[in-house]
Amino acid sequence: ALMLALTRRVVSADKAVRRGEWNRKYGDLRGVEIAGKTLGIIGMGRIGSAVARRAIGFDVKVVYHDVYRREDLEEELGIEYASREEVLREADLISLHVPYTPETRHMIGAEELASMKDGVYIVNTARGRIIDQQALVEALETGKVAGAALDVFEEEPLDPGSPLASMDNVILTPHLAASSEEAMRRMAVQAAEGVLKVLNGEAPDHPVAI
Known part of the structure; x- marks a missing residue:
């Protein structure tokens, strides 16, 4: 949803209409099609693979990087594995799906942004600190990055005074990527099933060390 809204400038168009502007001419609100583009996915786990499955339906070429190569998905979906550096260099759109760890902190910084097309x-629905936010702001200001859709931030909630909040080429959402009726039901069912397994002396599917 964020990828399409970003590339087709849906939010900017919505705001323009609400301001009383009716501009159907090519120009300020002209977006780009994702068909024929290359999508780079960093992190090919459950969410990253779900994004890949949906993206190929839009005639998008998918290249990915993960610490574990997914040859099963390469064969099934026709996606390509590459190094992280190659993904960043080749992609027209980049979607991040990695956990936050000391190793992934600022995985996308000034050097990585400079290496991109x-x-x-850029779409980030993973964790905010994966991206060096100040470096991203600078790349957005120069046009190196045409647009970013961010559901997560280095500090949450996002400071309303952040430069990101005043940028027309940025979409901001309050960490709600999993906020759908269906997702809420799945989480409730998984939690209930986990409780039942523990009560029956079994290990839950998703144990958490605390």
């Missing part, structure tokens, strides 16, 4: 689009 001019006019790249």
Whole structure:
């Protein structure tokens, strides 16, 4: 949803209509099609693979990087494995799906942003500190990054005074990527099933060390 809204400038168009502007001419609100583009996915776990499955339906070429190569998905979906550096260089759109760890902190910084294509689009629904937010702001200001859709931030909630909040080429959402009726039901069912397994002396599917 964020990828399409970002590339087709849906939020900017919505705001324009609400301001009383009716501009159907090509120009300020012109977006780009994702068909024929290359989507780079960093992190090919459950969420990353779900994004890949949906993206190929839009005639998008998918390249990915993960610490574990997914040859099963390469064969099933026709996606390609590459190094993280290659993914960042080749992609027109980049979607991040890795956990936050000391190793992934600022995985996307000034150096990585500089290595990307001019006019790249970035979507982050993983963890905010994966991206060096100040470096991203600078890349957005120069046009190196054409647009970013961010559901997560280095500090949450996002400071309303953040430069990101005043940028027309940025979509901001309050960490609600999993906020759907269906997702809430799945989480409730998984939690209940986990409780039942423990009561029956079995190990839950998703144990958490505390």
